[in-house]
Amino acid sequence: MGAGKTKIGRRVARSLAVPFVDTDKRIVAEYGPITGIFAEQGEPAFRRLERDAVQAALAEDAVVSLGGGAVLHPDTQRDLADRTVVLLTVTAAAVAARIRTDKRPLLANGTGDWQRIYDDRRPIYERLATVSFDTSSEPIERIAERIADWARGHS
Numbered sequence: 331m332g333a334g335k336t337k338i339g340r341r342v343a344r345s346l347a348v349p350f351v352d353t354d355k356r357i358v359a360e361y362g363p364i365t366g367i368f369a370e371q372g373e374p375a376f377r378r379l380e381r382d383a384v385q386a387a388l389a390e391d392a393v394v395s396l397g398g399g400a401v402l403h404p405d406t407q408r409d410l411a412d413r414t415v416v417l418l419t420v421t422a423a424a425v426a427a428r429i430r431t432d433k434r435p436l437l438a439n440g441t442g443d444w445q446r447i448y449d450d451r452r453p454i455y456e457r458l459a460t461v462s463f464d465t466s467s468e469p470i471e472r473i474a475e476r477i478a479d480w481a482r483g484h485s
């Protein structure tokens with residue numbers, strides 16, 4: 331969470347001249363704020379909606395930014411196994427300055443939870459990643475350009 335998937339993903343897509351899809355934004359557009367979905371229906375319900383959004387997005391020819399927990403779904407793990415997956419990492423110190431916790435229900439108790447969640451998920455993120463970029467200390471535009479350059483060389 332807060333690594334820059336949405337902001338950097340959008341710029342990577344623009345640089346590669348392909349469409350951009352953010353699965354969180356699609357869910358919000360259809361069902362309203364994520365905090366409300368978590369509060370009213372619970373996390374498992376959110377994960378089901380998210381899985382549907384991810385499946386639809388991965389059928390498109392696009393740069394897709396996933397929600398931070400999308401990879402928890404086993405079907406998404408399977409789908410990503412043969413895709414180009416860019417892992418964005420960030421240090422706890424850098425993310426503390428970025429995250430507005432009120433928009434992220436899983437961080438309602440503060441950024442201390444961020445590290446715990448990251449540590450829990452790290453093996454999944456790293457297993458699925460084709461390549462990894464750290465976003466802690468460079469501007470968004472610069473990181474996006476490095477990723478787009480990598481992608482052009484990779485395909």
Ligand SMILES: Nc1ncnc2c1ncn2[C@@H]1O[C@H](COP(=O)(O)OP(=O)(O)OP(=O)(O)O)[C@@H](O)[C@H]1O
Nearest residue numbers: 331332333334335336337338398428465468469470
């Ligand atoms: N390299 C960067 N340098 C400084 N600020 C950044 C950088 N990347 C992202 N940010 C800022 O951090 C915040 C979170 O970025 P963004 O929403 O893109 O993260 P995310 O990975 O999509 O998070 P989530 O998992 O919650 O969807 C934004 O306010 C963004 O402007």
Ligand SMILES: O=C(O)C1=C[C@@H](O)[C@@H](O)[C@H](O)C1
Nearest residue numbers: 331354364397398399434435
């Ligand atoms: O890391 C997570 O589990 C989440 C990250 C966000 O992108 C949203 O999908 C939601 O707040 C849950």
Ligand SMILES: [Mg+2]
Nearest residue numbers: 335336354395
């Ligand atoms: Mg995002």
